[in-house]
Amino acid sequence: MNGDRRVARGARSRTMITRHAVDVASVEGLSGLSFGRLAADVGLSKGGVATLFPTKEQLQVATAEMAGEVFREAVVQPASAAAPGAARLRALIDRWIAYAEAPLFPGGCFWAANLPDFDSRPGPVRDILAHQRRTWLALLAEQLSQAIAAGEIADCDPEFTAFQMDALLNAANIAMRLGEAGVADKVRRAFDGLPA
């Protein structure tokens, strides 16, 4: 096998491993990832997985990055078809509810499953999860700012309101997992409750 083919095969294996690791980590947490189990699940040797990810931390960071990509494709990109401001905000929330309800990952929201685990443990895994969280909050705040500028909603502190909205989405994710009724409605109602 020549070098180019080896690189391409390595990239495919990386994608396959991390995409499966996202599913595992949405249920078991990033701490629950094991080289042996991932290798068995995707049909590679444990050594093959370890060559691609020399440390568990590198595997965890790569898994978080993959989760971010899947989330962007499922939630952020489809919503970008809507006009900036209230319409895009509503689209983001609808896509987010679909993401948690479907659910895209077997354990529900990937960050809800992993941030509480890593928020007390400084290091690269916490750093990427925190960065992804900030990116999401900034996206919500930006749409809120646009909605205010366009007169679609009343003036409010976009960052504070984004914090509240994200809080509600996370609570909804847990409530859905626990089988509570009417959760998606609660979230939509909170959004509709933004003063216009």
Added chain:
Amino acid sequence: MNGDRRVARGARSRTMITRHAVDVASVEGLSGLSFGRLAADVGLSKGGVATLFPTKEQLQVATAEMAGEVFREAVVQPASAAAPGAARLRALIDRWIAYAEAPLFPGGCFWAANLPDFDSRPGPVRDILAHQRRTWLALLAEQLSQAIAAGEIADCDPEFTAFQMDALLNAANIAMRLGEAGVADKVRRAFDGLPA
């Protein structure tokens, strides 16, 4: 040693083990509890721990129960000195912020650390965590109802508002762990924002 003394010693060991297990589980999660580590930490034999908790699930349930007791003592009981309604609600929120800020458990909120992990895994551990969550939400909703009845806040859906308040507290817990600034103020501001 006679039977009574043995029972008393068993109860003390149980308390010592579960109280320590709560701290460990607030950081590592209930899944991260191990008989060997707990035994070493509290100076008992692994067999001694296993006699008191025949299965890991029993250890996890007992640990969640202990976390509930510690939470009640730190948050719920002190707040019950305040008059029912808005005053008690404010006291609950202040105590909750102190509980997450101090923090009472090294990893921050015990339920924020464990509900996302167990919400997708039916069984007795999920059951007790979900029951504790419902008890807390019901307490908030009850104080909201009293506050509405007393004319202290405008009419609202107490259960829905309790859901939102709890969502914000959980988000605040994570934001504090991530070192974000002004989190406690955000929570108090949201509470103050309840229409009077």
